[in-house]
Amino acid sequence: MTHNTMINQTQNAQGALTLKCPSCQKIVFWNDDYPFRPFCSDRCRLIDLGEWASENHRIAGEPAKPFSDFDEN
Ligand SMILES: [Zn+2]
Structure with missing residues (x-):
């Protein structure tokens, strides 16, 4: 019985x-x-998950804005 599964x-x-x-x-x-x-x-x-719980995954600043709001002055 050969099971020839395609392995990635x-x-x-x-x-x-x-x-x-x-x-x-x-x-x-x-x-x-x-x-x-x-x-x-x-x-x-x-x-x-443990790290989430213990460290609360403090996110280091740097808000990534996908849509940058340029001041169009
Ligand atoms: Zn792993």
């Missing part, structure tokens, strides 16, 4: 979305193999 190879160019786990920087594929994406694992997810 590192094909970034072809719409295979990859990203880095915010906790450990490991490459994560955006597919069902990674139910905890953007984290690589449940553990990393919890680590990140």
